[in-house]
Amino acid sequence: MTDLRYTPLRERHEALGASFTDFGxxxxxxxxxxxxxxxxxxxxxxxxxxxxxMAEFIVEGPDAGAxxxxxxxxxxxxxxxxxxxxxxxxAETGGIxxxxxxxxxxxxxxxxxxNAGNRDAVAAAxxxxxxxxxxxxxxxxxxxxxxYSLIAVQGPVARQIVEATxxxxxxxxxxxxxxxxxxxxxxxxxxxxxxxxxxxTGEDGYELLVPNGAAVALWDALLAAGxxxxxxxxxxxxxxxxxxxxxxxxxxxELSLDIVPAQAxxxxxxxxxxxxxxxxxxxxxxxxxxxxxxVGLVADGKRAGRAGYAVLDGSDAATAATVGAITSGALSPTxxxxxxxxxxxxxxxxxxxxxxxDVRGTRIPATVTDLPFYRRTK
Amino acid sequence: MTDLNALKxxxxxxxxxxxxxxxxxxIGITDYAAEKLGDVVYVDLPAAGAALAAGDVCGExxxxxxxxxxxxxxxxxxxEANEGIVDDPSLVNADxxxxxxxxxxxxxxxxxxxLDRAAYVALTGGEA
Numbered sequence: 001m002t003d004l005r006y007t008p009l010r011e012r013h014e015a016l017g018a019s020f021t022d023f024g025x026x027x028x029x030x031x032x033x034x035x036x037x038x039x040x041x042x043x044x045x046x047x048x049x050x051x052x053x054m055a056e057f058i059v060e061g062p063d064a065g066a067x068x069x070x071x072x073x074x075x076x077x078x079x080x081x082x083x084x085x086x087x088x089x090x091a092e093t094g095g096i097x098x099x100x101x102x103x104x105x106x107x108x109x110x111x112x113x114x115n116a117g118n119r120d121a122v123a124a125a126x127x128x129x130x131x132x133x134x135x136x137x138x139x140x141x142x143x144x145x146x147x148y149s150l151i152a153v154q155g156p157v158a159r160q161i162v163e164a165t166x167x168x169x170x171x172x173x174x175x176x177x178x179x180x181x182x183x184x185x186x187x188x189x190x191x192x193x194x195x196x197x198x199x200x201t202g203e204d205g206y207e208l209l210v211p212n213g214a215a216v217a218l219w220d221a222l223l224a225a226g227x228x229x230x231x232x233x234x235x236x237x238x239x240x241x242x243x244x245x246x247x248x249x250x251x252x253x254e255l256s257l258d259i260v261p262a263q264a265x266x267x268x269x270x271x272x273x274x275x276x277x278x279x280x281x282x283x284x285x286x287x288x289x290x291x292x293x294x295v296g297l298v299a300d301g302k303r304a305g306r307a308g309y310a311v312l313d314g315s316d317a318a319t320a321a322t323v324g325a326i327t328s329g330a331l332s333p334t335x336x337x338x339x340x341x342x343x344x345x346x347x348x349x350x351x352x353x354x355x356x357x358d359v360r361g362t363r364i365p366a367t368v369t370d371l372p373f374y375r376r377t378k
Numbered sequence: 379m380t381d382l383n384a385l386k387x388x389x390x391x392x393x394x395x396x397x398x399x400x401x402x403x404x405i406g407i408t409d410y411a412a413e414k415l416g417d418v419v420y421v422d423l424p425a426a427g428a429a430l431a432a433g434d435v436c437g438e439x440x441x442x443x444x445x446x447x448x449x450x451x452x453x454x455x456x457x458e459a460n461e462g463i464v465d466d467p468s469l470v471n472a473d474x475x476x477x478x479x480x481x482x483x484x485x486x487x488x489x490x491x492x493l494d495r496a497a498y499v500a501l502t503g504g505e506a
Contacts, residue, residue, distance in 0.1 A: 019413065034471065035442050036417040237416055237443050302420040306445065330442055331419045360438070360445075 007052035008149050008215040016233055024116030026053035028236050035237035039333040042201050042242055045230025046155030048222055049239060051200075051207070052215065055119035055145045057112040057126065063138030064108050071129040071278060072102065072112075073261065075271040079104040082173070084181040084198050088261060088269055089114070089125055090279030095257035096264075098122050099249065101198055103183050111194070111209075115251050119145060129278060149215035153222055153231070154205030154242075156376075161226040162195065162206050168221065171195070180204070188218055200239060202246025203376055241330050244339065247296065247372030253307060253327040254294055254341055262287055263343070264294045265371070292324055292343035296373060297357065297366040304338040305329040305357035305364065311342050312356045315363040323348045326357065332373060339373045340366070380475040386489055387498035390449040393475060394492055396484070403452055403482045407439060409474040410502045415441040418467040423448070423459040423479055430454055430482060432491070437479065439470070451492060454484040 004027040013020070018029035029050060031038060041047050059068060065077030073088040083104055089097040098118035103111040114122040126141050133139075153161050159175050162168065170187035175195070178184050183196035194209040210218050223231065240250070249255050254264055260283060261270050270283060297305065305311075305326045314320030324344030332339045340357070348355060353368040386394040391411035395404040412418065420440040430436050430450035437448035458481040463469055469477040493501065 031416055034417050036419070039442075241442055303422075304440065331440070333442065
């Protein structure tokens with residue numbers, strides 16, 4: 001058991017009275033005061049998240065784009081400068097090693113942000129794929145996780161906050177010209193900062209990547225700019241309920257080595273028409289017709305199904321069959337009723353199907369629903 | 379302000395205020411438990427009249443993140459469940475020692491199995 005790591009913002013979190021939790025080997029703030037209040041702040045104003053535990057890889061060189069076409073599920077080489085793309089690191093089996101976001105900032109220069117808990121697996125996959133790839137000399141891969149911090153500002157007033165942040169300037173493009181899933185570079189007190197309009201909350205917002213040495217000052221500057229607008233620091237508990245409402249998968253819950261993208265509704269992420277890529281041959285095979293698929297479930301009342309709870313096709317213990325299992329579930333803070341994501345048999349996956357969740361012995365009626373549960377109004 | 383030294387505690391993070399004259403114990407969860415759970419969003423309590431055996435699970439306390447079980451600290455009969463907490467579970471987070479959950483008419487008055495304040499604080503590593 002290795003010691004838990006802390007981000008450069010540890011002292012800020014402690015001073016704010018955060019509770020910490022182990023997440024992917026990092027001791028991260030789970031909440032500062034109230035996870036519900038933090039959740040609502042992000043939906044109504046904005047929340048400030050330390051997500052410096054995320055792993056960052058720089059992939060560069062004349063063949064970097066072509067290499068990522070081989071190493072990832074999506075078509076990366078044709079991405080325009082300043083764009084971001086959600087993608088997957090697939091195993092040869094077609095299972096999912098990690099889900100990542102790729103940023104294309106310059107000719108032959110890509111940033112890949114991976115999950116903290118999968119940092120080693122992604123690093124190993126990249127190294128292995130570089131070795132087996134034909135023109136490996138044209139690409140260099142560097143794990144820069146230990147050098148950079150990542151801070152997210154998420155919520156309807158996120159842009160106002162970032163624009164009002166003291167010391168943040170020199171943007172290549174004004175934020176008004178940076179669309180969703182795009183990024184621009186700027187400067188913060190002399191250090192280069194990447195400002196990406198991406199996030200994991202279902203709200204508009206930005207993720208700011210800075211060298212570790214500038215992280216505390218950037219956190220303070222964002223908080224100072226945002227507090228008059230309702231910005232509050234928010235922890236992983238709020239981040240989890242926010243992403244669940246937004247129908248966004250969490251690796252280890254909705255995604256794993258045992259799940260192929262189509263099962264998780266991510267078939268569109270795989271560019272099946274491109275040249276060879278890792279996982280292609282497995283995905284070309286027909287997915288078993290009875291392979292479980294990811295659905296949303298909604299229920300009435302307050303008792304939420306949780307990860308691991310069984311999903312059944314009836315309420316009668318004698319006749320009901322288990323047709324699936326929940327991967328994430330909570331009482332939705334925004335909607336006020338229980339929501340869950342679950343893998344269920346395809347024959348009960350149609351929207352509107354009435355199912356039951358076994359909540360510690362009680363069968364709670366639940367209805368299959370389209371994801372996401374929550375969609376922001378533009 | 380509740381006198382925390384006057385309360386008894388369990389290893390399951392309940393507090394117990396025992397009134398010897400009536401033989402009734404008032405039971406809640408500690409601020410430590412509330413803090414660990416996060417925002418409480420649902421509370422399921424036993425109904426008045428229910429018979430409890432010490433150590434049994436008699437209710438559930440759910441937060442946005444997790445589910446906690448309420449263990450009966452003592453054996454007895456539930457005389458009242460706090461419907462105010464069922465209606466507004468956030469009161470548990472607001473003040474865990476004011477937010478009693480159930481009142482139990484205790485069989486006998488054997489409190490020996492419960493912890494005093496010092497033992498409970500030691501159990502929680504001084505965080506309580």
